[in-house]
Amino acid sequence: MSEIVYIRMKQKINASKNQSLCLSDVAYISAPSTWKETLESMKLYTIQGSDRNIVIMDVFRVIYYLRDVFPDLEVQPIGPNQSIVMIQRSKKNPSILLVIVIWLLLFIGAAMAIINFHFDVSMEAVQQRIHFLLTGKEVKHPLWLEIPYSIGLGLGMILFFNHLFKKRINEEPSPLEIEMHKYQQDLDQYVVFHENELSKGLNNHDDTSS
Incomplete structure (x- = not known):
């Protein structure tokens, strides 16, 4: 009798460049103690340099990987069907001059909106x-x-x-x-519905290899 594993995809996670995503990073796992640690450390995907800002991890792809490695497991998905991986890029310190200019534009715009409203009424x-x-x-x-x-x-x-x-x-x-x-x-x-080109390419690769 195959053992049952329940997984629930996380709605959204943050990842850095070249990070290896394990199953525990993208999903919550409910499994027997003999399997849980092994499943949590299972690597699913590594963030590539060619990736853009977002990668979609689909639950069906995760199930495909799990059944390929552990054919005796019965995987039951619960909750969201995808996990959105937000790739964090190195951030530059904002320019003080740019912050001041934006602040002045917002301040003047808000002041003009209030003045025009009071003039209208x-x-x-x-x-x-x-x-x-x-x-x-x-x-x-x-x-x-x-x-x-x-x-x-x-x-x-x-x-x-x-x-x-x-x-x-x-x-x-x-x-x-x-x-x-x-x-x-x-x-x-919108992002889930229109997956980026990398996710589509990986799905097509999975389909052709199976």
């Missing part, structure tokens, strides 16, 4: 009207309304994004983080 006229209704006097700049409003606008943005610089205010994700998470999920699905 006639915020200045609204505050002047509120001041007139409450005091009976016409003032061009009701500072007692404008200053608290400006402070509240900044505090509201901090609470909305749930961050003060790098410090998180509470454990709830911000709307921006949720949208980034959705974008990353869509990006991962």
Whole structure:
């Protein structure tokens, strides 16, 4: 009677150039103790210099390797069908000048968006009207309304994004983080659906060799 091994592919992992990927790197393994250590150390793939930024490890390819080496094992896949391997390249230190330029562009763009919004809704006229209704006097700049409003606008943005610089205010994700998470999920699905040319070439090689 063949022994059963359960594997669950990891959603995404990071790897470096020339790194050898073992089964334990790309999948969680549930197997008898006599097999687990051997399976975990089994090498599946080595990151090549010709690889781009992403390599897809498909569960069917993993099962093919396992059955080829251990024909007496019964492999049962659970969960995701692919593991996305993100190849980490050596990163250069960002240019201070480039950071300053990008920061200025974002700051000016955000300021213009806020100013244009307030101009469209006639915020200045609204505050002047509120001041007139409450005091009976016409003032061009009701500072007692404008200053608290400006402070509240900044505090509201901090609470909305749930961050003060790098410090998180509470454990709830911000709307921006949720949208980034959705974008990353869509990006991962796209990458899995459109595997890179290397993964396709390896699959074709497996098919022809079998």
